Each structure stands twice: as structure tokens, then as C-alpha cells.
Amino acid sequence: MDLSIGRFCGGAVVAAGVAWAARSRRWLSPGGGAAAGIVGTLTVGGGGWWWGTLMVAFFATSSVLSTLGRRARGGQDETVRGDERDAVQVLANGGVPAALAIATAASPARSTPLLFGGFAGAVAAATADTWATELGRASPVSPRLIVGGRRVPPGTSGGITPHGSLASVAGSTLVAALAALGAGRGWAPGSGERLLWGTLAAGVAGATADSLLGATVQAAYRCPRCGKPTERRVHGCGTRTVLVRGHPAITNDTVNGAATAIGGLVGVAVARAITLPLQSEGATGHAVTSLD
Numbered sequence: 394m395d396l397s398i399g400r401f402c403g404g405a406v407v408a409a410g411v412a413w414a415a416r417s418r419r420w421l422s423p424g425g426g427a428a429a430g431i432v433g434t435l436t437v438g439g440g441g442w443w444w445g446t447l448m449v450a451f452f453a454t455s456s457v458l459s460t461l462g463r464r465a466r467g468g469q470d471e472t473v474r475g476d477e478r479d480a481v482q483v484l485a486n487g488g489v490p491a492a493l494a495i496a497t498a499a500s501p502a503r504s505t506p507l508l509f510g511g512f513a514g515a516v517a518a519a520t521a522d523t524w525a526t527e528l529g530r531a532s533p534v535s536p537r538l539i540v541g542g543r544r545v546p547p548g549t550s551g552g553i554t555p556h557g558s559l560a561s562v563a564g565s566t567l568v569a570a571l572a573a574l575g576a577g578r579g580w581a582p583g584s585g586e587r588l589l590w591g592t593l594a595a596g597v598a599g600a601t602a603d604s605l606l607g608a609t610v611q612a613a614y615r616c617p618r619c620g621k622p623t624e625r626r627v628h629g630c631g632t633r634t635v636l637v638r639g640h641p642a643i644t645n646d647t648v649n650g651a652a653t654a655i656g657g658l659v660g661v662a663v664a665r666a667i668t669l670p671l672q673s674e675g676a677t678g679h680a681v682t683s684l685d
């Protein structure tokens with residue numbers, strides 16, 4: 394148990410500052426700003442300052458890419474929701490990492506490297522997916538559905554492009570490098586090398602899961618008037634859209650939340666798989682039986 398009240402308060406002040414700055418740039422709605430403040434406070438208070446740094450790296454790069462992309466497209470984009478991220482979008486990406494950070498404060502010290510591995514993996518999954526979405530839009534070739542490989546219009550959930558796939562690796566690499574750097578300097582728990590590979594794997598796994606779920610179970614709509622794919626039930630042109638695939642209850646936010654959870658699981662699994670044999674050195678060799 395390591396609950397530092399001072400760090401919680403410091404985290405709350407910094408998270409409020411980041412949320413305020415993001416609000417003033419119109420990256421977040423009012424609800425999104427409140428959610429970001431809570432996620433940031435729990436992350437720094439439960440985990441630590443370096444945990445918060447990873448989260449800010451995700452949030453700032455994703456928001457800048459969204460803004461640049463929107464400017465490059467010269468305005469509205471019918472396939473996504475409004476410019477400002479709302480509370481549900483913030484929690485879909487930041488909920489799992491924040492929960493892992495809080496779990497750390499309530500767990501014995503020996504499990505903090507595993508939980509940080511999961512945290513970094515979840516943040517990497519969120520980053521990989523957001524970078525892939527934003528940079529994939531710049532693709533000169535139209536996306537192919539990850540299941541079946543059929544060409545689909547840009548903006549279709551589950552559609553992948555070489556640009557987007559490279560972007561997801563790049564986003565994962567950034568978070569993995571930060572996680573490893575923090576561990577190497579003693580700012581975060583765990584081994585730098587394990588975190589580097591585990592976080593990279595987690596980010597790529599999360600982004601892949603996001604595309605797979607997006608291509609299968611996520612609700613996908615089409616505007617009957619414009620013929621464009623969308624995630625909205627009512628298109629920007631005011632026309633009610635029709636469900637073409639997936640389940641109406643499974644939104645892009647549901648899928649993002651699931652993808653960060655998968656990233657977290659992979660992050661924990663890699664940290665655990667590599668950590669345990671080392672921990673059980675000198676034991677009887679039954680590493681598996683020592684798994685809690």
C-alpha cells in the first residue's frame with residue numbers, strides 16, 4: 394500500500410492544468426475535461442509522476458494529430474464525432490490505465506512492475522489506435538477491411554492501411570521508449586528492456602484487436618443519402634443512417650475500451666512471463682506453481 398496524499402494533490406493540480414489547457418484548445422468538451430482531470434489525478438496519485446507522463450504523451454500527441462489532420466482536410470469530417478473529445482471517449486482510452494494505477498496503490502510492492510507493464514501496455518494500445526486512425530486518413534490508398542481484405546471507404550471501422558499500421562507501431566514505440574526510459578532512470582518500476590518489448594507488443598496487439606473488433610462486432614452505419622460510412626446514427630447531412638454491420642450496443646468507445654484492456658493484459662503477460670523465471674531462480678524450478 395503506497396498512497397501518497399501529497400502526490401494525489403499534486404497530481405490533481407497538474408491534471409486540472411492539463412485539462413484546462415486542453416479545453417482552451419478545444420481538444421475536450423466540458424465533460425471530457427472533467428474526465429481527463431479525474432483520470433490524470435488517479436494515474437499520478439495511484440501510480441506516480443512517470444505514469445502521468447506516459448498518459449500526457451498519449452493525450453497530447455493524439456490531440457495534436459487530430460487537430461493537424463482536421464486542418465489538412467479543411468474542416469468537417471463526417472465519419473467521426475465532433476472535434477472535442479467527450480467524457481465517454483476519455484474514459485474509453487484512459488479508464489483502464491487509471492484503474493491499473495489505482496490498483497497499484499492498493500497492491501503489494503512486488504506487483505508494481507507487473508501493473509506498470511499493464512499500464513504502459515494499455516496506454517500504448519490507446520496511442521497506437523489513435524495514431525493509426527489519424528495518420529491512416531492520410532493514406533493514398535483506400536483501406537482494406539482487416540477481415541477478408543475487401544477495399545472499404547476511408548473512415549470505415551476495421552479498415553487498415555499501410556500508413557495506419559506504421560503509425561500504430563510508431564505510437565507504440567513512443568510509449569514503450571518512455572516506459573523503458575522511466576524504468577532505466579528509476580522513475581517507474583520494472584526493467585527497461587522488458588517494458589520496451591512488452592509495451593511495444595501490447596500496443597500492436599491492442600491496435601490489431603481494435604481493428605478486428607471494429608470490422609466485426611462494432612456497429613457500423615451508412616448514410617443512405619451520401620453513401621458514406623459513419624459511426625453516427627444521424628449523419629452530418631441530417632439523414633438517419635442505416636446499420637450495415639455489427640451490434641448497435643457496441644460503439645467505437647466500447648471497442649477502444651476493450652482494446653486498451655487487451656493492451657493491458659499483454660503488457661502484464663509479457664512482464665510476468667519474463668519476470669517470473671528470474672524471480673524463481675534458486676527455487677525448485679516449478680515457476681508455474683509460483684504464479685500466485
Ligand SMILES: [Zn+2]
Nearest residue numbers: 616619628630
Ligand atoms: Zn449523409
